Amino acid sequence: MTLAPPPAARVGDSLASVATPSLMIDLDAFDANLAAMTAFAARHGVALRPHAKAHKSSEIAKRQVEAGAVGVCCQKLSEAYPFAAAGIASIHVSNEFVGADKLAMAVELAAHVRLSVCVDALPQVLALGIAAARAGVTIDVLPEVDAGQHRCGVTSEDALLALVDGIAAQNALRFAGIQAYHGGIQHVADWNARKTAAGHAAEIAASYVRALDARGVRCGIVTGGGTGTVEFDAASGVYTEVQPGSYLFMDGDYGGLGWGGELRWRHSLFVLSTVMSATRPGMAVCDVGLKGLAVDSGLPRSALWLDGSAEPALTYIAANDEHGMLQAQGMPEEIFTALVGERLRLPPGHCDPTVNLYDQYVCYRGERVADIWPIDARGLSR
């Protein structure tokens, strides 16, 4: 028996017939964001290596590389597979890993793409060097330095130099530079405060580069930065490569920041939802909750009507598993029950984990579905 849910949408469908919940990309906004970041990186002479953890889609990665990106970042080794399979030739795994299963993935990937990875401890270097040599592959290694986030990364120049020596001792590994990423400062709301914080992180990175220089070690790549700090990182003279991801989509969190510089981003990512119950004055219930919207960085800040009306008629106030609670502002009581069946666009508070809940993007231009892109790295967290 073939019994499976019908497709949520087909190319050419009108938006009004797309099944909900669906994760939607407004291609006009998406294209504008893609072009703006590509041009920005080129203008500042930094390599653009967008973070694929944000979109988890090889269709999007291909478009980024076609536009001028040098490759992509992945956060996990398993996440890199669909991008490697789709022909993305250069992948940086911007994270540490340990264990036999991870080493097996790293050497398999390195047989297909130019692979670089992060380390922050000598045992990781030794294990990777042995595995790569045994597999007959070469892997670029970028030690991570703690740029102030106090998460991963070495915390001293001595520790970095020990890693560089460890890498040099492994024939199958190549020291390619360092990673200096500070996730926390991406989300500093005030533009000037974010600029200052990014400057501190860049100065930490620069001090590590100087320590390497003093030892005669050339640091080819300094990679890091995200959507929130990319304009400061690109202008810092320290970073040679930037890793923004969310710029393609934006989300409630990034959308709420101050943007005082030359960069502006459009919201291109929405969850399309339907009001499915409204039995009580002032409240309605839509069909998207925790399983269709990540809420770690807040709820959708408003419920925009599909027609693009600027004034949200409903505010999303609580997420249950599969229910979204909507509060009406100044809406006559008699209108209320008529809301059932109305459709709304919800901008996620945090794009990355929201994307990770869906298997596909329904891409649209104007009022028509223009493309369906698989989220082929969805769930690949190993």
Place this chain on the structure above:
Amino acid sequence: MTLAPPPAARVGDSLASVATPSLMIDLDAFDANLAAMTAFAARHGVALRPHAKAHKSSEIAKRQVEAGAVGVCCQKLSEAYPFAAAGIASIHVSNEFVGADKLAMAVELAAHVRLSVCVDALPQVLALGIAAARAGVTIDVLPEVDAGQHRCGVTSEDALLALVDGIAAQNALRFAGIQAYHGGIQHVADWNARKTAAGHAAEIAASYVRALDARGVRCGIVTGGGTGTVEFDAASGVYTEVQPGSYLFMDGDYGGLGWGGELRWRHSLFVLSTVMSATRPGMAVCDVGLKGLAVDSGLPRSALWLDGSAEPALTYIAANDEHGMLQAQGMPEEIFTALVGERLRLPPGHCDPTVNLYDQYVCYRGERVADIWPIDARGLSR
């Protein structure tokens, strides 16, 4: 080119070789929970219709029905498909829905299983009746009444009676009873307070049943309740059917409640994780963050060692996308860097949305992988 991540685990593997992150089921605890709820419902003479939104796996649903469940609940129509395809013969969609795509799924499902659904407005009844008649299927309908949650459900006896009349006017629909579910009270921490709240909800349900009786309408089924209130619902004399889901797994939220009655549940669900960085005294970083753990109901309350040690050595204090921050308590500094590669079991704060992040359960007994169960309804939120 076939390039895909290797399987996370195979049956017979030792737990030490399972790739992380993986979602794990301790089958001894799982079996105990399954048996306890089945016996409890039988003892109290209520039908057990477990909620499949908690586990999203037809393998688990089959085991529940084999043990004595009358069928399962689903929260969405698309979610019901894998269960219907796996031969679960009776499915209740415990939720309202609107739109042509939803009606098409309802009538397709009803051609394969005994399907019941919820409604709380007349237009839903009319649309469903027309669609079912056109497709030549019959659908059981259970109007939802608001049992105090103020989410979905009718709020007056008149509204309920209007729905019952509306259902009676449709040849393809059958009035089967009512649903009275209050999600909020499932999580009241104090056992006596929860008992009182469940009593209020049951009394609301009873008043609707009396209103139907007074009109000569027999209310066959009163369905509702969850893991938090099932013992009160089963004893209420009002509910004929209970819908618990989380009892199979437990989670940080339910585990933190008071359990003053006859029911006790074991934690059977864990995310297996590996420490992948520890460069700073007192802190370590593991490989599970927001994309492997739902945090809407709090972080994992502790990081248990895989060896089952009762005293957690590390506390999970923050989730980034793919990083979990762990704080050490009273651990000598020199031990710290040696933590890299250590594996830990994280009990999710909220099981339902955590399950929705994974494609399979790695089931184990003792120290061996005993089974792999697909989470075949993962992501099916339409």
